Amino acid sequence: MNSKKMLAESLEKLLLKKNLDDIQVSEIVAGTSLSRKTFYRHFRDKYDLASWYFAQFYKASFGRVTDDLTWEEALLRCLEIYQEKQSVLKNAYASHDINGLRSYDIAITKKTYEQYLTSKGADISTEIMRFAIDIASRGGTDMVIEWLLGGMKMEKSKLVWLLKQTLPKNILTYID
Template sequence: MDASEKTKYKLAGAVRELMVFTPVDRITVKQIVERCDVTRQTFYRNFKDKYDLINWYFDKLAIVSFRQMGVSLTLREGLIKKFEFIKGERCFFTAAFKSEDHNSLLQHDFDFIYEFYKDIIKKKYQKEIPPDIKFLLEMYCRGSIAMTVQWVTGGMKRSTEDMAELLVRALPPELAELLNDFKK
């Protein structure tokens, strides 16, 4: 890991610690840099704002589970991994999903999974995705994120396996056909 990556993780650690007792929307860059003993200039060299930092950290966590989809994991297995990561970072995700800023993790998570699934579907179609499939995909992604946020902020009472199973079952049939079998 290079120095820049270490700095980013150091900043992510600081924001994670602050999120334990301060709502995300009230955390300042000043608090983050003071907590990990770096300058504001260092922060802004790496991130445009605290939401960019939070979204970067989310990407680092989520990519581990999603990158295996299509290689060795099914959709269900990938979702279980994602929920296990979320559960392992419970404080981070609970605080991050409560933010209402337009740059919040909620929109970033939508963009992330929508593009991920869209790329898989594009490969299967070998051409542009039909508008009705795009509509179903957007609806599914928004719904799955809403249910994930509800699960996280509601105390994660369902098991990760149950959450994954329910999200797989919630797929519209046209999407299920395209997404349940990632292997080529």
């Protein structure tokens, strides 16, 4: 197993018990056979590691909307992973740091929308489209986080439907 994965597994175990803001790099390293120097060779800080960890399953779920999944399939797959990793993600999203997972989630979702819409022929350089992408990225991310932190009471398929129905029309016209 490579160093990044070992550090991510250690972080995941710690996130089962406590908030990301309360975890120290020394604790992450202590859960591995690696050194602190190795940690900093790969990551700037614990938030960078948390973002890398999140990116691994994001790419395998909603990130696939740019490849081979429909928008609904990609989002549903993402929500399934959220259910599997509920305890870990609750503690990761509880971070109040500017570098926390929420900020990364919004940024990667925005990038995914940009790639997806460009591949569908949309001009993402217009002011209205940039604004629509920001709304979809921020609003969608916040609603999914609220669903997660609120105990995931709504059916995944209903959340996907609601999110799609409330996308800005400038984006919705490009969604399959």
